[in-house]
Amino acid sequence: MPPRKQVTYSQRPNHAARSAHARGEREFRTYDTSYIRPKQSKGPKIFAAVLAIVVIGGLVWGGLTLFNSCSGTPAELLAEGQEAAVVVEQGSGAKSIGEQLVEKKLVGSASDFTKRVNEMGVESQLKPGTYTFAGGTSLDDIVRQLAAGPDMGNALTIPEGYKLSDIAAAVATASEGRITAEAFTAAASDASVYAASYSFLADAGTNSLEGFLFPKTYAVADDATADSLVRMMLDQFQKETAGLDWSYLQSQGLSIYDAVNLASIVEKESSGDEQIRAQVAAVFYNRLETTGEPSYGFLQSDATTAYEVGHDPTPEEVHAETPYSTYTNKGLPPTPICSPSLDCLKAVCAPDQESLGKYFFFYFEGDSYYFTETYEDHMGTFS
Numbered sequence: 001m002p003p004r005k006q007v008t009y010s011q012r013p014n015h016a017a018r019s020a021h022a023r024g025e026r027e028f029r030t031y032d033t034s035y036i037r038p039k040q041s042k043g044p045k046i047f048a049a050v051l052a053i054v055v056i057g058g059l060v061w062g063g064l065t066l067f068n069s070c071s072g073t074p075a076e077l078l079a080e081g082q083e084a085a086v087v088v089e090q091g092s093g094a095k096s097i098g099e100q101l102v103e104k105k106l107v108g109s110a111s112d113f114t115k116r117v118n119e120m121g122v123e124s125q126l127k128p129g130t131y132t133f134a135g136g137t138s139l140d141d142i143v144r145q146l147a148a149g150p151d152m153g154n155a156l157t158i159p160e161g162y163k164l165s166d167i168a169a170a171v172a173t174a175s176e177g178r179i180t181a182e183a184f185t186a187a188a189s190d191a192s193v194y195a196a197s198y199s200f201l202a203d204a205g206t207n208s209l210e211g212f213l214f215p216k217t218y219a220v221a222d223d224a225t226a227d228s229l230v231r232m233m234l235d236q237f238q239k240e241t242a243g244l245d246w247s248y249l250q251s252q253g254l255s256i257y258d259a260v261n262l263a264s265i266v267e268k269e270s271s272g273d274e275q276i277r278a279q280v281a282a283v284f285y286n287r288l289e290t291t292g293e294p295s296y297g298f299l300q301s302d303a304t305t306a307y308e309v310g311h312d313p314t315p316e317e318v319h320a321e322t323p324y325s326t327y328t329n330k331g332l333p334p335t336p337i338c339s340p341s342l343d344c345l346k347a348v349c350a351p352d353q354e355s356l357g358k359y360f361f362f363y364f365e366g367d368s369y370y371f372t373e374t375y376e377d378h379m380g381t382f383s
Helices: 042-073 094-103 112-117 141-148 162-172 181-185 226-240 247-252 255-267 274-285 301-308 343-348 375-378
Strands: 083-088 127-136 152-159 217-220 361-365 368-371
Touching: 083 094, 112 141, 127 141, 152 162, 162 181, 181 226, 217 226, 247 255, 247 343, 255 274, 255 301, 255 343, 274 343, 274 361, 274 368, 274 375, 361 375
Parallel strands: none
Antiparallel strands: 083 127, 152 217, 361 368
């Protein structure tokens, strides 16, 4: 059978990337003074005078307190040069954030804060995290920072589809060279080092952690090491995949390592559409079958060779007898070829049921995908 046309590999860019003041009312009594004894001792007079002073003083103090409360004028705010940390929990609203800002003496009135948040239209954009504000920071600047998100220092962004070498280079950049690409690569070169801590690495053997360094944005602390960053990414993989059902792929005789391997190919061969990814996953499951036509068992993905040669491969390269050629080797390549997204892992766990056993070929033009059952139909789409 003639080889499939080289159209399954997409040289896509990597995926990535609510308080009001309480109001108190005072109750004042009036007393009947029409009846006064003709002869009255000085004691009651002195008492009355003292009482009057206390009442008047209370009225003055209460009036000033009420004025300050209503006007939002704080009794005392954090001085310039001083700083206060504010921790915004997930799901916190403007009211609770405003109350914390008042407690930290950054604003004088929680209601002023919530009012300004509403005026700026960012109520739903206030982000969780830890913030540090300096005394004297304006209300608008505080609101803007809360809407922008916390300062993560040196942020490390790992887009979906990045290879280990790409991630290592990104680590070096984010750490400003303190953690070299070589040091990170060395730390991630042997999965068995981390297998005792992460059960999903049980079948990874001594292969690298390619595929398991979860794509996300991370904060690189000043004391971060290559090992701590590797563990941070593995922790994220564990967290993100905790809800996945691996039963389908296990019913196909595949391990979690195989699932990540296959998902990494789906990542490179599909768009961001969940349905498309599920269909592409189904095509590759169909091709993994070892019985039937001669093409069965061969994934025939250009993406695996691209990983090996480091560029969009030529027809000669994809058909060469090399470890990552899925045209000349049946089954999955030796290792994953990138860090797949959670959506691609989901697609491998739950491939499109209508496509299973039906489609064995696909190609795409832009964002449009075309699936066919036979090689003849596949080639006919180009005529």
